[in-house]
Amino acid sequence: MHEKERIHGGNVYEVAEQYGLNIEDILDFSASVSPLGVPEVVLEALKNSLGTVVHYPDPNCLAFRQAVAAELGISSENILAGNGAAELIYLIVQMVLPRCTVIPIPTFSEYEYAVSSVGGNLKYIQLQAEGLNFSISIDDFCKSLRGADLAFICNPNNPTATLFTRNELQKILEAGNANHCLIVVDEAYLDFVQGGSDYSLVNQILDYDNLLILKSLTKIYSLPGLRIGYAIGNKDLINKMNNLRDPWSVNSLAQAAGVAALSEKDYRTRLQELVWKERQYLYEEIKQLPGLRPYFPTANFMLVNTHAAGITAIYLHEILARTGLLIRDCTSFNGMGSYFFRIAVRKHSENMRLIQALDSALQQESGVG
Numbered sequence: 001m002h003e004k005e006r007i008h009g010g011n012v013y014e015v016a017e018q019y020g021l022n023i024e025d026i027l028d029f030s031a032s033v034s035p036l037g038v039p040e041v042v043l044e045a046l047k048n049s050l051g052t053v054v055h056y057p058d059p060n061c062l063a064f065r066q067a068v069a070a071e072l073g074i075s076s077e078n079i080l081a082g083n084g085a086a087e088l089i090y091l092i093v094q095m096v097l098p099r100c101t102v103i104p105i106p107t108f109s110e111y112e113y114a115v116s117s118v119g120g121n122l123k124y125i126q127l128q129a130e131g132l133n134f135s136i137s138i139d140d141f142c143k144s145l146r147g148a149d150l151a152f153i154c155n156p157n158n159p160t161a162t163l164f165t166r167n168e169l170q171k172i173l174e175a176g177n178a179n180h181c182l183i184v185v186d187e188a189y190l191d192f193v194q195g196g197s198d199y200s201l202v203n204q205i206l207d208y209d210n211l212l213i214l215k216s217l218t219k220i221y222s223l224p225g226l227r228i229g230y231a232i233g234n235k236d237l238i239n240k241m242n243n244l245r246d247p248w249s250v251n252s253l254a255q256a257a258g259v260a261a262l263s264e265k266d267y268r269t270r271l272q273e274l275v276w277k278e279r280q281y282l283y284e285e286i287k288q289l290p291g292l293r294p295y296f297p298t299a300n301f302m303l304v305n306t307h308a309a310g311i312t313a314i315y316l317h318e319i320l321a322r323t324g325l326l327i328r329d330c331t332s333f334n335g336m337g338s339y340f341f342r343i344a345v346r347k348h349s350e351n352m353r354l355i356q357a358l359d360s361a362l363q364q365e366s367g368v369g
């Protein structure tokens, strides 16, 4: 079988090696992670928990699940902790062993990789770029669920920032129900959406037997190297997934960090305010750069089309990487083509540096300066 290369943003190790850079000197816009660093309370919890590594971690992740349950107002029986949301995507496909999975594209590649890892077939629904958005016909999506046993929807969608309303998702869930199809809604970036809770299905979890929601703490609390996320669903689904997992996949430090992070409301508010202000700055600035077309960012990342500038995303990535700036060339996203890159929203001084670097890369290309 032909194996696809698994490409992601945030691979600072590879870039450091390739361009002879120190990892600390790389400014990473390719992974959509909080630019505020790890919250103080989380660092404190990590230090205080170092001694616990002499024991196996709690296989039930009880304190973490209880903290999530209190935060969301649901039962801990509906929550399964994972070594990042990524582990849970693989557990879902192991549980369903899908014959046919519906995936809107372009989207987060791990859905496809996970389905392929168990030999499942994929049915792609192409998001259509119109105006400033990538969108999908919900009716077509619902029809596509005929004969499918699994579907993934990323809300907001990485990398297009497409947002699905609760109403649209409920239509999809009803269609999924009629077709015995499990619908996975990945809310990994929903905390970065203004009024995000209006789009969340967390309060609908008991209304649908065919719904699983994914959440991640790695983006909002800047913990991608520690790994922690969770799934929410009905008790049966959660128990089935639990029985498939490595009981100790979520290490003690990640569990302690998760509990501490959830207690920290101030950091989240500061981060959201920063992201909402800075994404507008980036959007307005990039709009002014010749040949670049930004798509309106609904979360903490923004997709940009380079076609009118006459340069591919891989080329731009290359020029910027040499200066220690990392953007996500989106060529590897299925259904995306060669002219899109994605950037994370970072702090103002960092965003300014990116705008200047993009500007001079474009000038170099057009032979000006």
Ligand SMILES: Cc1ncc(COP(=O)(O)O)c(C=O)c1O
Pocket: 083, 084, 085, 086, 087, 108, 154, 158, 186, 188, 189, 215, 216, 217, 218, 219, 224, 227, 228, 229
């Ligand atoms: C949409 C989406 N879901 C899930 C993940 C994985 O998150 P985690 O770090 O919690 O495994 C990512 C990571 O980039 C993502 O983009």
